[in-house]
Amino acid sequence: MAQSENSSRDRTTSVIIRPKATPSPATRKSVRSKANARCSTASSASASVESVAARLNAGIDSRKRSQSKGAGRRQPAKRRRTLSTLTCGDFTNLPVEVMEHILLKCDVQSLGALVCTTSYFNISGIVERVALSLLRDSLYGCFLKPNPGESWLAVLHFVMKSEAAAKQATFLSLGAYHSAAVLHSGEADGSMALYSFGRGFHGQLGRRGYENSNTPVPVSIPELPAPEGESRPASGANASSSGNSDEKEHNQIVSVSCGGSHCAAISRSGTLLTWGLASSGELGHGGWTPIEVDVPRPVTGLKVRVASVAAGSNHTLAVGECGGLWSCGRGRHGQLGQGHFHDVGPLQRVEALRGVRVRCAAAGGGHSLILTEEGASVWAWGDNRHGQCGLGPRGAEAGLPWPHRVEVPNGAELLSSKATANSVITSISAGGHHSLVVNAAGALYSAGRGRHGALGLGNQYNRRQLALVDVASKLYGAGCPKCAGPCRVVQAAAGGTHSVVLTACGQVRTSGGNAYGQLGHKDTKTRYCFTSVRALESKRVRAINVGEDHSAAVAADRTVYLWGRGDWGQLGVEDGRTHWGPVPLEAHTVPAVTVNPNPLGRLPLALQ
Structure with a gap:
């Protein structure tokens, strides 16, 4: 009997211990029934079998619970993947041509948002390819390469911001x-x-009078003649509402420039209007002209449509749509470029530049600058006593009555091997006795009088040749932490004794004289290096402008902020006081501008 019990125990034990893997329910049921039958003759054997079976069942139940817990943890992840697919779609299933065609219609802010929020656009590199394609189609972006650590999208953002600043700056001018x-x-x-x-x-406000005004007042724009080949809409009771709308748009002012004591503006039809002081012929009307004109008057002697205009201290430069340059006003320093030092009443074409297509002009205290089409070259003439023409040793210290070509150092990384250093200039600005030049890479150069730190070079020395300026040297050392490499300059403006720049990272930085708080730092301390205006760092500034002793900036919401000298009401603030920090122009905003990121209607890269 003992032998039978031992053999039965051995057989039973071997049957129960054998399946180390998880048995099926049928197997467990069979094992339990056989074990109960074989152990019915021995209570000790039955107890042993029940104990082992209980441990086995406990292990099986434990595995089931762990599996159910694991499935519970994986279920939310699976549900999230399903929701993501349903919400955003699977971009990898779209043809590349379709995706690129869609992205080519987006602005640079939308492209940046896609890269920051969607891993597909960040990993696939499709946004970078689209940004490169758009850059190759832009006027100046085709010359650029990214700095180390900089993306093509960042370069595109810089180019678009530069073009927008140039457009929006034409709506605002300070004299x-x-x-x-x-x-x-x-x-x-x-x-x-x-x-x-x-x-x-002197009537420079153009409001039919000679009173000062602390707040903005409308300028009295006369009814302008229709351009050649167009007829003015009928007036009176039979005139349609669309005709009135066309007439209103025809008389609309799209660009303005303030000089020392005069103003010049351009209508949408390309008509040039001037008003204010005319003692030196700076209004360009010719014939018998009053010494002061208190209402805008069209310049009828100019038979071409005007594309841009620049008003200096006592002279005016006008650029026609044909690319020609006309000048009038004071000429004692040769700033008219006519080959003599006499004043000129009516606008006269600068014959020395007849074979050059001019894109824009800048008029300073006694000197002038022009930039040719596609940034091919910069020319300067006029007062050069402090080297403000940037001609180096070959420039005479006296006045230069003829245009001279300026040599601009090459600071840009170019895509085109045929492009030269002078082929990448994007903007110019002429101040009281100094000049500023910006190239396509966002590098800033300055020349002229260094007193008060207007050149931003850290000293008061004059520079007779354009010198490279590190606009971030004062605050961040070798570069800006927001930018990869050198801080790119979007726009630069030269005032009487100070300078203002707008950077690609959205900061406004100022340098130079600060007697009236025109630097915007809420003090009157002179700065010899460009320093950020803290009060504007959160405004996302889009454009800047400067006057003799005051400055202005246009924020992202198109609000105008002004600061500096205000004792004549030139800040537009009702109190008529000087302000050392930016103050908003109440109840008014400048018009919005748009920049086409794909001006040539480029096809998707995959279809080329």
Whole structure:
């Protein structure tokens, strides 16, 4: 009997212990029934079998619970993947041509948002390819390469921001003691008009009088003649509403420039209007002209449409749509470029530049600058006593009555091996006795009088040749932490004794004289290096402008901020006081501008 029990125990034990893997329910049931039958004759054997079976069942139940817990943890992940697929779609299933065609329609802000929020666009590199394609189609972006650590998208953002700043800056101009701007009137129809404020002693406010104004007042724009080949809409009771709308648009001012004591503006039809002081012929009307004109008057002697205009201290430069340059006003320093030092009343074409297609001009205190089409070259003439023409040793210290070509150092990384250093200049600015030049890579160069630190080079020495300026040297050392490599300059503006620049990272930086707080740092301390204006760091500035002793910036919401000298009301603030920090222009905004990121309608890269 003992032998039978031992053999039965051995057989039973071997049957129960054998399946180390998880048995099926049928197997477990069979094992339990056989074990109960074989152990019915021995209570000790039955107890042993039940104990082993209980441990086995406990292990099986434990495995089931662990599996159910694991499935519970994996279920939310599976559900999230399903929701993601349903919400965003699977971009990898779309043809590359379709995706690129869609992205070519997006602006640079939308492209940046896609890269920051969606892993597909960040990993696939499709946004980088689209940015490179758009850069090759832009006027100046085709010359650029990214800095180390910089993306093509960042370069595209810089190029688009530069073009937008150049467009928006034409709506705002600051003179010696007055300012003018194209502003929305605040009416429900969204109409815009030309406003002026500040000193009106010479009629430079254009409001049919000579009173000063601390706040913006509308300029009295006369009815302008229709361009050649166009007829003016009928007026009176039979005139249609569309005709009135066309007439209103025809008289609309799209660009303004303030000089020492005069103003110049361009209508949408390309008509040039001038008003203010005319003692040296700076209004360009010719014939018998009053010494002061208190209302805008069309320059009828100019038979071409005007594309851009620049007003200096006492002279005016006008660029026609044909690419020609005309000048008038004071000429004692040769700033008219006519080959002599006499004043000129009516606008006369600069014959020395007849074979050159001019893109834009800049008029300073006694010197002039022009930039040719596609940034091919910079030319300068006029007062050069402090080297403000940037001609180096070959430039005479006296006045230069003829245009001279300026040699600009090459600071850009170029895509085209045929491009030269002078083929990448994007903007120019002429101040009281100094000049600023920006190339396509965002490098800033300055020349002229260094007193008060207007050149931003860290000293007061004059520079007779254009010198490279590190706009981030004062605050961040070798570079800006927000930018990869050197801080790119979007726009530069030269004032009487100070300079203002707008960088690609959105900062406004100033350097130079600060007697009236025109640097915007809420003090009157002179700066010899460019320093960020803290009060504007959160405004996302889009454009800048400067006057003799005051400055201005246009924020992302199109609000205009002004600071500096304000004792004549040139800041547009009702108190008529000087402000050392930026103050907003109340109840008015400048018009919005748009920049086409794909001006040539480029096909998707995969279809080329």
